[in-house]
Amino acid sequence: MVNTNNQLHVIYSDGGLGVGGDNFHYIFNYTRSGIESMVINGKEWLYREPKPIFWRATTDNDRGNGFSQKSVQWYGADMFASADKVDIKINDQLIEFPSAPLNNKYSNHEYADKVEVIYHFTTLTTPTTDVEISYTVMPDGDIAVHVHYTGNDQLPDLPAFGVRFVMPTLAAGFQYDGLSGETYPDRMAGGIPGEYQVDGLPVTNYMVPQDCGVHMATKSLTVTRNTTKDNSDKSSTPFKIKFVNDGQPFAFSCLPYTSEELENATHQEELPLPRRTVVSILGAVRGVGGIDSWGRDVEEQYHIPAGKDIDFGFRITKS
Amino acid sequence: MEPDIKWLDDPETFRVGMLPAHSDHRFYRSPDEIRNDDSSFVQSLNGQWQFAFAKDPMHRIQHFYDADFDASSFDEIKVPEHIEFAGYDKFHYINTMYPWEGKIYRRPAYALDQNDKGEGMFSEAPDNPVGQYIKKFELNPAFKDKKVRVCFDGVEKAMYVWLNGHFLGYAEDSFTPSEFDLTPYLQEGENTLAVEVFKLSTAAFLEDQDMFRFFGIFRDVSLIAQPEAHIEDLSIKPTLSDDLKDGTLNVETKMTVNKSGAVAKVTVSDADGNQLYNDTQPVTDSITVKDAPFKGVHLYSNHDPYLYQLTIEIDDKDGNVLEIVPYKFGFRKIEINQDKVLTYNGKRLVINGVNRHEWDCDSGRVVSVDDMEADIRTFKANNINAVRTCHYPDHKLWYHLCDINGIYVMAENNLESHGTWQKLGAVEPSYNVPGSVPQWKAAVVDRARNNYEMLKNHASIIFWSLGNESYAGDDIQAMQEFYKRVDPTRLVHYEGVVQNRKYEDVISDFESRMYASPDEIKDYLDNHPKKPFILCEYMHDMGNSLGGMKSYIDLIDKYPMYSGGFIWDFIDQAIRVNDEVTGQKVLRYGGDFDDRMSDYEFSGDGLMFADRTEKPAMQEVKYYYGQHK
16 A cells, blocks of 8 residues: 555554554554554564553562562552553544444545554552553654553552563664663662663573663663564564653663563573563663662652552654 | 590680781792792692591591591592582571571570580581591602791681691681691601591581581691791881871881891882881891881872882891791871761771672682782772671782772671571570670680781771671670770771670770661761761662662761761672583572572672672762762
8 A cells, every 4th residue: 555645544454453654554453452563664573562561570679678569469460461441543533443343434545644542451459540551653653652550549659660562582682872781760870871782682690580671761762673573584684663752761671571571580590581572661660779688668769659640651663 | 635526516615736826928038039929938738639528527537637547538629619619518508597597406505504515516416517638748848947837728617637647736717827837747758737627616606607608628728938037927007197297117026036146127118119217137036116207108098009118038147038028018097086087097088888708609708819809900990999808807818909909998807696696687695605605705806816916917907897797795895805905006896886785885986787777877877976887788789779879878978977888798699500401500599509598599789790790780889989989
């Protein structure tokens, strides 16, 4: 389909919403809680749909002060998050959800200047609260992602909050414009601003695998891969995707593991063979603490209180 | 004298037949030897030794030390090496509890009952493995007709020594040198040195440090020949005028002299080699420098570790060199001023410190020169200006490296009896040793003496630390009294002040705490503080940690009486092994060796990973320690 008017081609399918344009094509799944396919320049960037992050692999400090016990609800919330509602806006107008047979009214020639898909999550906590992840696709293919957490002070502090993108293959590396080294809200003064290239997806060699690799105050992150899962794709030419701040810097980690995979290992060698790339874009990061490792909490100002709303956003763009 | 296995059970027997502790000066035959640091008076016995392991004292080979013993059935072991690394005994990591926790019921002799001598507690214990070592050697021909001693730089935890079947003595205090005179029993041709090492003795109650529990000969073993006139002990006392402009040097020695007419040439040079002092004196009981003035002295400090060179050459009456002793020293002044502020050369001193266990993931506490030099480079690169030798004296070279690099040292005794007074986190000192138990006092004062005598001349050392987490009592008070008596130029530190306020004024010049929160520190300093405050341990860097350091650094500008602290700690303790599944080299920690009870990953609190790569937190240390450097 040649897009002559630089608009988005919108496909009102039965199982999801397709959004295409020059050298990109996205599919938003209606039942799997998020964007299922993100093809840029012919390369698939998603292994599974992005989900909200509520958990981080317990640090030694978290373990020592019982944080993971106190906040254990967020572990299940993270592991099993699923959206219970999807909204679609075309050119900023909410449309009636285009389920079959309602979508029979559309054709293969539907265009829009802007498509927004909003996934509503109800957290698997007691009590529950609401999280929305919205994806707004621009005609140039950029996706503005906005994430909202609705505060509920009946819930325990959050271990983390963000969105997790799992990519199909292991990245060759990533570069970012931010602070040197691994930083956290309460350990970032020594980080030196700059542009950094990281080869591969190093996991910090903590004796017991735990949350690691967070980079605070980041302006942009570019992930480079050179492999795909596509059996017909013989190319090893590197290809990239870029996450750019949307006004406010963000925090991220780029690792071969989810927090649950890290959580389960007692030694580095127990981690699975690295196969995928897990990019966590974080809107809130809990500090690591350090007064001691057997009871003292992270300092108050570096907690993520459950009672406060969290809003953050970023853009995904062709690099 | 006959050895007695019961010494293992007796806290009052901790050194038998040993030469007195003395300064760590080296002595050489020529300037060339000094330049190459290769003394012809030293014959290394490092290398392959014959070895037999017994699982407990009852199963050990009797009379293996006899001159005619047939050791053909013995294995070989490397010296130095922990017996566990050689594969004979299990690696075991445990923090505060004793390694026999859950296995054997023990209470320290005399602690609960003055009639309980603890007989058989270790000498007949099923959990007390034994290493029997034999080393055959031929004496360096140049040592013939000289007095010769054997020096063990470090042996855990109790050892008996024989030469050619003759019993020489017994030693504890694993981390300071043990020396025995071999002269009476040396023979032409082959000599047989036999060493029997026990993993446990009463010393085990005093060496309950948070670390892997090893035993065996883990530091160098040397034969040392003694020149006919010899400086046995060297004491260098550089002091400063009140205005810090001029220095005064006093030197005293203890001598062993078997040759009359010897002459000592004493010189002092500055760092450029300009001679500032020159004296020749007949060698008598002591070689002395008495109140030698040094005008306009160049001060020693972290930023400018300026050292003067003392050299004492002893010649015989014909002018032949008997020995040359070089030693570098510095002029500096450590004080607590009238405002109760810790000062160094008259200015407030902020400790940007770390605690450092000796560690190498491939050899445990057998550390190499490369390890030590790498650690110093890491200190310098990250604005670390001080080290606490937790919780035992380190390899001798470490102090020299600290001297020449200006690293301030808190020199800690080999003492921790954590398991006798803290249980399940609560202070419960019912059977604390040394406490005020009279039978344990001499052993711990001896440890203080060993530490002091060996290290007293090091410019880098500014604090003596009585030990770690051993509670408080009369015996620790006696240690502080020892230091106060022998050394008015340095301060004494002990954290146990916090655990038992009764001893507050007699065991530490500081209010020393570990892991106090910033608010607790403020609370102390806002309420008529008696002493300057120091954190002997803080910022517990276990795993992904070291958050919130700002709150501590902010105290520095607010409170002059806050002296900074020592981060816990420098390097993870983990052991590198081949993974049984993948064959890859991996790092293992407590509990990974079927070792129980254990404290598992609690040994991984370093700013460095166990393989000596930096943790990401290091850049934060560099930043904050750069704020007040």
